[in-house]
Amino acid sequence: MERLAAYNILPAGPGDAAALARVHVRSWRETYAGLLPGAFLAQMNPGVYARRWRRQLMAADSSELILCAEGAGGLVGYCGASERAGGAEVSTLYVIRPAQRRGVGKRLLSSAAKVMAARGAPSLHLWVLNDNTRARAFYEHLGGFPVEERRVSGWDGAYRETAYSWPDIRTLAAACESA
Template sequence: MERLADIMIFAAGPGDAADLARVHVDAWRETYQGLLPAPYLAAMNPGRHAGRWRHQLTAAPLADVVLAAEGPEGMVGYCAGALVGEDVAEVSTLYLLKSAQGLGLGGRLLAACARVLQARKARSLRLWVLDGNVRARGFYEHLGGVGEGRRPVNGWGGGLTETAYRWADIGVLARR
């Protein structure tokens, strides 16, 4: 188990791609066991994801924000977001390894991401959560996110839906 006091948050760069990919694959396997098809999770390939992260961090538009959290034994989580309209931010991904959950780190990462996006003139923030991800939905609701709108998720054999959570005032997150 990690300790919050030992974890630092920093802006990730292309050199962090392999660590981001490792956390990405491990966190997806931990989070989505029973929710996404087992063969898909088993086939996730850290090397392929590292290539995608490297590309995103090299070629990303200026609006992209990728923050990572690192403890004494390496990276344990990340959060990424972007401006998707003149003053609208979207967090596309927020994942922590199980060993780093429940310490306050997810809230901190989301708040840090919101602060960067607010500084880039975002006034509201939204994100999408798989409906079966009950824990994450409770977390977003606890932080003031309001559920608004569901949509089907493409892929994974169909049948999955996700819900949008919105913070009309990004400051609610940024001030945490």
């Protein structure tokens, strides 16, 4: 098994767009099979997502933080976070299945919390699909707790999501010190 030290957490740049897109599409298919419509997952196109990632990572005014996790074989995960009124919001966190349960998700999330705390965010929250029970258990394990529920926008209102909160972002930022 690859050791934790074999993964580096780095800010993503435009040159990572293609690798981010591959992880993005693969991870969505692994995570949401049986949870989101199969036809949507099947048509996800890494080329299209690579162009979106490149545009986002090249935008001069983007305040969104994108961290990626890199192993010997390339990129295995990423996390996106930005500032919102009253705190930081993590918009994405994905680790491909072979790299899961090796501390990568925790390091990505806590590293993002550390950066956002340094930017002045007092708290952190994120939204997770209600049926994504594995991710919910992970967030609860890291001290997050559910604070709000809503309908997911789009998808004809068929899905619901729950916000998890860390009222003191420093608790999550500290999690990577022990990782």
